[in-house]
Amino acid sequence: MRILLVEDDSQLLMQLDQLLQQAGFSVDLADDGEKAQYLLKEYTYDAVVLDLGIPKVDGISVLKFARENDIKTPVCILTARDTWEQKVLGLDAGADDYLTKPFHHQELLARVNALIRRSSGHASSELTCGPIQLHLTQQKVKIDDQELELTAYEYKVLEYLMLNRDKVISKTELTEHIYDQDFDLDSNVIEVFVGRLRKKIDPTNTLKPIETLRGRGYRLFSPA
Structure with missing residues (x-):
């Protein structure tokens, strides 16, 4: 999953970047509103963590910009402004959640995971x-109740396919959602990860849950 983190406090920005990366997210950073708007227009994200008090373009304007440009990515606002009026302003501008500083890091992770899960139409943190x-929170995968060992990127590929089950996902889309903005989108590494996943989740090649659609991408579907 790929996150845009917008925060002008350099120390907090680095702390949250490290927190999100350790939780398995790919993270793009912006320390002002102009950069945030550029990144939102150029790249696709699974969630945005957005501070309101940022320079050049304020957070509410960034949020309005996203919604006016039909960017539906779920947004969690971070702010030191804890009045109910500010919360209403943020939610009315299109925010999906609101977290007041200071906050516990684990609460932020839980809220981001919940936003991504709900935006994909999943109520539970356990996908089947x-x-x-x-299990999205624990980042564990089981086959017939037996835990499976996956690399970080194998997990990210499976997670994205599971969240978008029965949808055709192009190689480019998959790459954009598991890597940061500097990754080479022409790389064939996704094919390698999918190949490894197939061998691990279906070693006998009987279920074949990951379908390849030539020229279109991949689709995960429930085996019959």
Whole structure:
């Protein structure tokens, strides 16, 4: 999952960047509103963590910009402004959640995970697809209740496919959502990860839950 983190406090920006990366997210950073607007227009994100008191363009204006440009990415506002009027202003501008500084890091992670889950139409943190079970919070995968060992990027690929089950996901889309903005989108590494995933989740090649659609991408579906 790919996150845009917008915060002008350099120390907090680095702390949250490290927190999110340790939790398995790919993170793009912006320390002012102009950069945030540029990144939102150029790249696709699974969630945005947005401070309101940022320079050049304030957070509310960034949020309005996103919604006016039909960018539907879920947004969690971070702010030291804890009055109810500010909360209403942020929610009316299109925010999906609101977290007041100071906050516990684990609460931020829980809220970001919940935003991503809900935006994909999932109420629970545990996703299932046939014998495959994926727990978003614990980042664990089981096949028939047996825990599976995956690399970080194998997990990210499976997680994105599970969140978008039965949808056709192009290689480019998959790459954009598991890597940061500097990654080479022409790389064939996604094919390698998908190949490894197939061998790990379906070693006997009987279920075949990941379908390749030539020229279109991949689709995860529940085996019959």
